[in-house]
Amino acid sequence: MKLQFPRIAGLALAALLTMGTGSAFAAGAEHYPIKEPKHVDWSFSGPMGTWDLGQLQRGYKVYAEVCAACHSIDLVAFRNLGELGFSEAQVKAIAAEFEVEDGPNSDGEMFDRTAVPADKIPGPYANSQEAAVANNGAVPPDFSLLAKARAPERGFPNFVFDIFTMYAENGPDYIYSLLTGYEEAPEGREIPEGTHYNPYFIAGPALAMASPLSDGIVSYDDGSPETLDQYSKDVSAFMMWAAEPSLDERKSLGFRVMIFLLIFSVLLYLTKKKVFQSLKK
Ligand code: HEC
Structure with a gap:
């Protein structure tokens, strides 16, 4: 039996096209997010990306002054903030503003004391039940890994191009879009009471968090614009750092490894030529 190449190619193409229209952003059906995340030009994107420390410090400030009222960031300790460029004295001063539970003491009792840099940043609630009660039944998710946990599907053909552009910023792009994406619900769109319409939300048309x-x-004391847009960028970058603090080391090591491999390949090629030179007649 002869292989019908054009037919097989046609079938493969059809399969790919259906994948495309079946992607998360297809029009009409109940697919979320309703709108594809916006793209931000992050300092940490691409193979040579690095953190913008000023931005991370501003992001921490936004987190501490606004988001920390509801969201915890359990995996980050005060001393980790040193990586954002805060001095040791600054980190100590930040920690000293918090109380943490310690113990038990010699009487077997737990007690509160002022936090030190080695402590994890304490969250706003004692447990998720308390968090749910305070927020109308919805628990504000912990920030530690959220920037990695939220990655809306990119659909075909974007996910193919992403391999080449090394796009891996779906998380911060999503968070930025969500924070800047609140709008009035369109006419005729019913949303549950106590929720707020946001077409960028990954799990429905509206979420329990108000803007x-x-x-x-x-x-801000560094002259950066004090705008919704800037705050959203800064806090998203901060959350990306929390989720992958060693991202910049990974990228710079990766880059050096690629250069090394390139030089190494040239050397191997030259060695091979030299070794087999005498056999060439
Ligand atoms: C008044 C409490 C409150 C504050 C303040 C708050 N949030 Fe939230 N947040 C919530 C709640 C509640 C949810 C859960 C929403 C849901 O699942 O419907 C949430 C969910 C989120 C989510 C997850 C959305 C998803 O995809 O599931 C992100 C991201 C987020 N908040 C970011 C922030 C940022 C950044 C700040 C600070 C600028 C902030 N929040 C401040 C209460 C709050």
Whole structure:
């Protein structure tokens, strides 16, 4: 039996096209997010990406002054903030503003004391039940890994191009889009009571969190604009750092390894030529 190449190619193409239209962003059906995340030009994107420490410090400030009222960041200790460029004294001062539970003491009792840099940043609630009660039944997710946990599907053909552009910023792009994406629900769209319409939300048309940011609510001392847009970028970058603090080391090591492999291949090729030179007649 002869292989019918054009037929097989046609079938493969058809399969790929159906994958495309079946992607998360197809029009009409109940697919979320309703809108594809916006793209931000992050300092940490691409093979040579690095953190913008000023941005991470501002992001921490937005987190501490706004988001920390509801969201914990359990895996980050105060001393980790040193990586954002805060001095040791600054980290100590930040920690000293918090109380943590310690113990038991010699009487077997737990007690509160001022936090030190070695402590994890304490969250706003004692447990998720308390968090749910305070937030209308919805638990604000912990920030430690959220920037990695939220990655809307990119659909065909984007996910193919992503391999070449090394796009891996779906998380911070998603968070930025969500924070800047609140709008009035369109006519005729019913949303559950106590929720807020946001076409960028990954799990439905509306979420339990009201827009937490607006222009001017956090003051910056480095002259950066005090706008919703800037706050959203900064806090998303900070959350990406929390989720992958060693991203910049990984990228710079990866880059050096590629250069090394390149030089190594040239050397191997030259060695091979030299070794087999005498056999060439
Ligand atoms: C008043 C409490 C409150 C504050 C303040 C708050 N959030 Fe939330 N947040 C919530 C709640 C509740 C949810 C869960 C929403 C849901 O699942 O419907 C949530 C969910 C989220 C999510 C997850 C959305 C998803 O895809 O599931 C992100 C991201 C987020 N918040 C970011 C932030 C940022 C950044 C800040 C600070 C600028 C902030 N939040 C401030 C209560 C809050």
